[in-house]
């Protein structure tokens with residue numbers, strides 16, 4: 001009889017296969033393993049909380065074994081693979097993932113393989129071992145293996161990290177990506193989301209907002225973009241589906257500052273623009289949660305309520321201005337960012353007016369992020385290049401034409417985060433536009449699957465590169481596709 005699972009349990013999976021069930025179980029296992037490890041460090045074996053955590057983990061592992069016949073957790077570069085499926089990361093689980101990576105790295109552990117028949121007792125012994133093995137400065141994986149042997153766990157197999165690193169080195173000719181800059185971008189991004197979250201939470205509960213902290217965050221974003229434009233833009237493709245407002249305002253801040261830089265604003269102006277962008281939707285704290293979070297279309301009344309976030313935001317900023325914290329432009333941006341340059345938007349204004357330049361910038365950044373984020377304005381999510389096309393169509397009416405041109409120039413025809421299929425049958429995610437404006441159709445792409453549809457891990461290729469033998473382009477975009485169709489979350493390729 002042919003075995004049900006013929007491939008090695010941790011071999012790379014074809015991207016085209018539906019991996020959603022493993023994705024969801026895998027995320028559960030990664031999260032629950034971390035929670036159980038933490039509890040096992042704090043509590044003794046019979047503690048109720050710990051027993052519950054371990055039971056949950058055991059149930060998830062049994063589910064996976066039942067569906068797949070195998071349960072292998074593997075660490076490669078900075079990602080977890082469960083039975084060969086790379087586990088997607090979003091903002092919600094990012095911190096847990098990072099912590100678990102640190103724990104396993106400290107143990108030099110690269111692979112945990114559990115087989116059918118594993119009991120709750122076996123799993124508990126394993127978790128206790130991993131949580132409590134002494135890790136001194138000269139710790140090596142062999143020490144962990146030595147401690148595992150006497151426990152006699154017949155359904156557990158571990159492997160060191162080294163063997164997993166093979167073949168994971170960047171490819172030849174790969175465009176350089178400074179790991180320090182990347183780490184710095186991540187820190188800047190996640191800190192910005194956190195500070196924004198606490199800003200919005202204090203605003204909602206009527207507490208005093210710490211404007212100085214926000215200013216530091218905005219300065220961090222500006223300084224980063226002035227040094228290196230695209231790693232923050234890449235991170236903007238991460239989504240927090242439960243609380244989209246916080247990531248939205250941070251993304252709008254990033255796009256606005258990047259655009260402001262392109263049109264030559266000074267550093268001080270960029271700080272001010274960034275602050276205005278971060279505060280542009282502050283009025284949403286006055287919109288009831290059930291309206292904000294409502295799935296599906298708004299009623300006429302709800303839409304009126306939603307629209308009021310513009311003047312309510314301006315009013316709130318005005319109150320803060322009395323305390324001397326907020327300059328006037330921030331109020332204008334909150335008031336004007338949905339107004340459109342032809343004043344056809346909202347709130348209604350009776351007299352003709354010219355929008356402030358910061359409002360015009362934020363309006364474009366806002367439309368781009370809202371268009372690609374399904375839940376901000378309850379529209380169908382669009383691919384980044386489609387959103388750009390719509391913005392382009394509305395130039396002169398909704399958006400300032402010169403700023404739209406600068407924005408498209410900055411983002412490229414295929415904006416960062418676009419999932420593309422290449423003429424080599426490979427798939428990739430756009431990581432940066434081509435620096436050469438002549439090659440605007442040929443961005444830098446992170447390869448995510450090989451010609452046979454198997455996942456590969458993020459090698460960067462410049463599509464303007466030509467094959468030295470034939471002089472032809474080595475790779476060309478054939479079409480843009482929808483990441484959801486393949487269960488891909490593009491954001492985690494930027495982590």
Ligand SMILES: [Fe+2]
Pocket residue numbers: 280281309337338
């Ligand atoms: Fe808004």
Ligand SMILES: [Fe+2]
Pocket residue numbers: 248252280281366370
């Ligand atoms: Fe917005």
